[in-house]
Amino acid sequence: MAETKRTYRVEGFSCANCAGKFERNVNRLPEVETAKVNFGASKITVVGETTIEALEEAGAFEELKVIEEGKEKAEKKEVSQTEAWYQTYIIELFGLLLLTLGIVSYFINGEMNLVTILLILSSILTLGAHLLKVGVVNLRHFDFDMKTLMTVAVIGGALIGEWLEIGIVVMLFRVSERLEKYSMDKARQSIASLMEIAPKQAQIRRGDEDKIVPVDEIEINDVMVVKPGEKLAMDGIVLEGTSAVNQAAITGESIPQPKETGDEVxxxxxxxxxxxxxxxxxxxxxxTLQKIIHLVEEAQGERAPAQAFIDTFAKYYTPAIMFISLLVVLIPPLVFGLEFNTWLYQGLAVLVVGCPCALVVSTPISIVSAIGNAAKKGVLIKGGIHLETLGKVNAIAFDKTGTLTEGTPVVTDQIIVDQTFDQNYFASIIYHLEQNTTHPLAKALTKHTKTSANDELNVKNVQALTGRGVSAEVNGTEFVIESPRALIEEGQVDQVIQSSIEELEENGKTVVVLQTDQRLIGYLALQDPVRTSSRAVLEQLSALGVKSTVMLTGDNYRTGKAIAAATGIGDFRAELLPKDKLDVIKQLSKSHHRVAMVGDGINDAPALATADVGIAMGGAGTDTALETADIALMADDLAKLPFTIKLSRKALRIIKANISFSLLIKLVALFLVIPGWLTLWIAILSDIGATLIVSLNSMRLMRVKE
Structure with missing residues (x-):
């Protein structure tokens, strides 16, 4: 029986801890096999049978609302910004008013009388009813999180009569939660904006009639009519018409791309x-847009190593804070005979300062901000782990064809050696051997020979020779198209022809030969122009601190040397089979620890998979690149690579700074306990201040530019 797997959108997450608790609760449901929360995308994926009601019951502690993905209501009630803001913050506004009246009453009366206490208590219940409800339930189940710490602090503060301070603490904690939620929502907006890019309906021509059709009802092979100024609702191939299409939403390219019959859109x-x-x-x-959205949302849910550290740390951190607080309450009165109420107050302050809000939010906001920014610039990063690993890369290997070069080679020279073959017969053999091969050189050869090809040839047993070329039986004779390497090594080529081939290779051209029975029939030279951006990109990578750049190519040594000189790359390895590229990646990993491989996502799959980070070029038109690479440059643009590395390194620095700052601020506040200077309001201000600083620091990643 096939397993039932559904994804739901979740509204109401206020923090990563709450998301983790929701995940645990759902996993405890009887019919649920596994459940995984994606906090970055506000989603949960459930394997097993469950209902919306059961999920919302599991999230009742946070009053979460659950909606099955794809069934979100399309129409929402329109409200003004002012009205929406008022509806969102009405509870905070009313609670703040009550607290303000309580403070005014306190200063007017000069003491804590019944009216003042009732006003502040009303404020606490307004702003913190949910906090206290969850905290009490947590205490009963020995579940120690931020709300548990705050609940103990509030109850303790009330017992010793610190009404004003606990009123301020509850209000500031509510603000802290709002800040954290706002920061995450802001970071998620880059993906939310992607979802709104494509139209929800399109003009479809069926027969002689044009009609507006919702995208869910559009079928493959339908003809979509797209007028100037309109967005495309679906992927497709241009049947008719010419235009310039702005693909920035998908590839990050700022310049509109020309489109004509046969082009992909x-x-x-x-x-x-x-x-x-x-x-x-x-x-x-x-x-492609839906795949990008799905993959980016999945990427936001992948825990980076730093996030895994925080999750493990927080598991032990909160109970440790509870224990330290207990020691602060008990040791001074019992050992040194000091006043109990004073040190109970200090212990409660330790609980408040121990809330790990800033620590917990330090990594996810950074990851979501960076991945979202990259997606809007046409770079798909498929997880926090890849973002973090790329920031540590110090060596990058590049495939030559289609990466450092344009990937569209053209035939520049054709020489027939055996004069028993006329030009048409020579072209026909090459065309029929290469016409079903996907290698870029094969495409160039078939394009060059197509006009001269003779369709009457009897071609059998066409076979691709991995890493070498292609062979087939033509009119009863076996022919092979391959590198001239083997023929030269076996002495089947005279010195004049060998010199000609070597001269072509030294000029950066790739030579292939047509031969039969170890006899040379003729040869062609192809050239793949170097990308104009390649040299500049390599210079930028060097400036960013990438210590080693290596070009990997199956071409001969002379061609590799010429391309390396043209691009200014530090090192190159030539005459490599796919297995050899894999071995080079392994060697680089040993000598440089962190290695990235940049290729086309198809021919270089083994090397891309073995590298610490596999980066595919041109992901927008290649499903394989989207599926196999760790990072995909959606436009066929190598210039996106320095930006991606700069973004990942900045993300790494910000995550480390956030974690260090969050721990340092807690440590400093805890030291204030020794002289008895720590107060509840200082404790909560240090927490809210740290959360705000960490959130704003993380959100800087949304503004990193190319």
Missing amino acids: FAGTLNEEGLLFVRVTKKVKDT
Whole structure:
């Protein structure tokens, strides 16, 4: 029986701790096999049978609202910004008013009378009813989190008559929770904005009639009519028309791309100029935009190593704070005979200062902000672990074709050696051997020979020779297209031809030969232009502190040397089979510890998978790149790489700074206990201040520019 797996959106998460508690509660439900919360995307994925009611019951401690993904209401009641703000903060406003009246009453009367206490108590119940309810339940179950610490502090403060201070503490804690929620919501907005990019309906031509159709009802092979100034609702292929399409939403490219018949277009992109007729190629749930949204949301849920450390640390940290607080309350009165109420107050302050709000929020906001910023710039980072690892990379290996070069080689020279072959027959053999091969060189060869090819040839047993070329039987004779390496090594090529081939290779061209029975028929030279950005990118990487850059190519040594010189890359390895590239990555890992591999996501899959971080070029048009790479540069643009590394390193610095600052502020506040200077309001201000600083510091990652 197939397992039932559903994803739900969750509204109401105020902190990462609450998300963790919700996950544990759902995992305890009888029919649930596993449940995993994605705090960054505000989602939970449940394997097993459950209901919305059961999930909301599991989240009742936080009053969470659960909606099955895909069933969100499309229409929402329109309200003004002022009205929305008022509805959101009405409880805080009323609680603050009561607290203000209590403070005024205290100063007017000069003492804590019944009216003042009732006003402050009303404020505490207004702002902290939910806090106290959850905290009391937690105490009964020995579940120690931030709300438990605060509840103990409030009850203790009330017992010793510190009404004013606990009123201020509850109000500031409420503000702290709001700040944390606001910070996460702000960080999530980059993904929320992606969801709104593509239209929810499109003009579809069926027969002679055009009609507006919701995207869920559009079928593959439907013809979509896209007028100038309209956004595309679906992925497809241009059937008719020419235009310039702004693909910034998908690839991050600022310059609109020309589109004509046969070109691929993506949902969420903007048709700027001409009328386009587009054949739909994917269902709405399978469009590139939807894949990006899904993968980014999944990435936000992946715990980075720093986050894993925080989760483990917090597990022991909160009980430790409870224990330290107990020692502060008991030791001074029992051992040194000091006043109990004074040290009970200090112990309660320790509980408040021990709330790990800033520590818990220090990493997830950074991860969500960085991944969201990258996605808007056309870089898909598939998890916090990859973001963090990239920040530690000190060596990068590049595939040559399609990475450092344009990836669209063209034939520049054709020489027929065996004069028994005329030009048409020579071209026909090459065309029929290469026409079904996907290698970039094969595409260039078939394009070059197509006009001269003869379709009457009897071709059998076409076989790809991994890392070498292709062979086939043509009119009863076996032919092979491959590198001239083997023929030269076996002495099957005379000195004049060998010199000609070497000269072509020294000029950065790739030479392939057509041969049969170890006899050379002829050879062609192809050249793949170096990307104009390659040299600048490599210089930027060096400036960022990347110690080693290496080019990996299956081409011969001379061609590799010429391309390396043109790009200014530090090192190169030539004449490599796919297995050899894998071995080079392993060697670099031993000598440089952290290695990234940049390739096209298809031919270099083993090397990309073995590297600490696999980075694929041109992910927008390649499902394989989206699925296999750790990071995908959605535009076929190497210039995005320095930005990605700069972003990851800044994220790493900010995460470390946040954790250090969060722990330091707690330590400093705890030291104030020794002279008895720590107060409840200082404790909560230190916590709210740290949370605010850490959140704002993390949100800086949303503004990192290329």
